[in-house]
Amino acid sequence: MAPDRLSKLPDCLLQGILSSLGARQVLQTTALSRRWRHVWRGALCLSLDIDQREFEAASTDHDGRSSRSVELEEWARVDDFADSLLLLELDRRDGGDGLPLDLDSLRLHVVDHLQASRRRLPLHIKWLEWVHGCLDRYRPAALEIQSSYDITVDLRLMGFRSDLSRLKTARLTGILHSGGLGDSVCPQLEHVEFTSCAIGFGEVVTSPTLKKLVMDRCWRRGDMKQRAPPLVDAPALTSLRLVLEFQGIWVFRTPSLVEASVRSTRRWVGRADEYQLLCNLYNVTRLELSGFLALEKIRMKRGHQDLPKFHNLTTLLLDECDLTGEVYNMLELFLNNAPNLEKLTLQNCKLPQDWTESKKMCLNLKFREINCHKEGDLQQVDH
Numbered sequence: 001m002a003p004d005r006l007s008k009l010p011d012c013l014l015q016g017i018l019s020s021l022g023a024r025q026v027l028q029t030t031a032l033s034r035r036w037r038h039v040w041r042g043a044l045c046l047s048l049d050i051d052q053r054e055f056e057a058a059s060t061d062h063d064g065r066s067s068r069s070v071e072l073e074e075w076a077r078v079d080d081f082a083d084s085l086l087l088l089e090l091d092r093r094d095g096g097d098g099l100p101l102d103l104d105s106l107r108l109h110v111v112d113h114l115q116a117s118r119r120r121l122p123l124h125i126k127w128l129e130w131v132h133g134c135l136d137r138y139r140p141a142a143l144e145i146q147s148s149y150d151i152t153v154d155l156r157l158m159g160f161r162s163d164l165s166r167l168k169t170a171r172l173t174g175i176l177h178s179g180g181l182g183d184s185v186c187p188q189l190e191h192v193e194f195t196s197c198a199i200g201f202g203e204v205v206t207s208p209t210l211k212k213l214v215m216d217r218c219w220r221r222g223d224m225k226q227r228a229p230p231l232v233d234a235p236a237l238t239s240l241r242l243v244l245e246f247q248g249i250w251v252f253r254t255p256s257l258v259e260a261s262v263r264s265t266r267r268w269v270g271r272a273d274e275y276q277l278l279c280n281l282y283n284v285t286r287l288e289l290s291g292f293l294a295l296e297k298i299r300m301k302r303g304h305q306d307l308p309k310f311h312n313l314t315t316l317l318l319d320e321c322d323l324t325g326e327v328y329n330m331l332e333l334f335l336n337n338a339p340n341l342e343k344l345t346l347q348n349c350k351l352p353q354d355w356t357e358s359k360k361m362c363l364n365l366k367f368r369e370i371n372c373h374k375e376g377d378l379q380q381v382d383h
Helices: 011-018 023-031 039-046 068-092 121-138 155-161 271-280 330-337 356-363
Strands: 047-051 105-110 142-153 169-177 191-195 203-206 212-216 231-233 239-244 251-253 259-264 286-290 315-319 343-350 367-374 377-381
Touching (some): 239 271, 315 330
Parallel strands (some): 142 169, 203 231, 239 259, 259 286, 286 315, 315 343
Antiparallel strands (some): 367 377
8 A cells, every 4th residue: 555645744734735625525534544533624724615516416307307305405415514514613612612713714605406595495594594604603704605596695684693804805606695795794895706696785885995896797686777776885996897798787986996997798788888987987097998889889978978087097908899989089088088198908909990190199108019900800000
């Protein structure tokens, strides 16, 4: 038998390796040898990752779909495992004194069939109760919830019922976010990511400490359409990344914003919303825009404000944007309204028929890289 070199590594190194595994896999390492019986505890004190896919029941019906009883069994396995894990850790603490564990991160991955949360509301509520218990016991600095269906997560309500005082990072994917994030429940919040989430309330984020925000392909819940747009009020925010696939739904109050990246897929994004968003990003120093239409097409209503001065802007990247337009040429307006612009990058953009004046203005910049689409051909302009 080959020698066990892995077990000779120090606990701190082994725990760092194990922290990248799911909680169930970590616990299974206790069967390797006596040396491994207690290594897992230190790993889970760093990071706890519970993935429902590890508990999927094997039996399915003749169509390959899990029956109701099998689905209930899967949820029961997750619940039993999580409860057992809590008891094991609490028993280690002087007979279970109930002190929080202060995890670096808590990651939850939930999978289910469409409409499952509505079909099994009592079980769904039980799962949310268990999440509240995890937050109380572990007080994570980072929380990540991934869902393959519209599970409802209300972090504001969680903050009233659980301890989110250490939470600095929240990554939410595929959930119905129904309660906002505020400084009263998340006083140390710095980094938030929403991916493919439904927004079911008026206030998205109100935080004086938030520094980075990502909103990727999020949308408003149907019954919110007639209400005011959700608000992002983050005076300390320095980095913003948006992927717009639906109607523009955000109002931003971000006076300290340094860099912004906005991609418009133009599937259900209103043209006027694109223009209004541009006007709200006037204070950034670095701006990346992708998929924007010509300004003449998105600046449709009379009385629209002119594009403001971008006094702080030093770096501009335009990707797959339409830079044509006789009256409102996006490129020329940026060149005229960004007096401190130093670096310009154009990638796969549509140029106007005659862009001589814009080209002369580009020559005055310190750095420029232009690779654009013009009259059916790709032109490489090297300066």
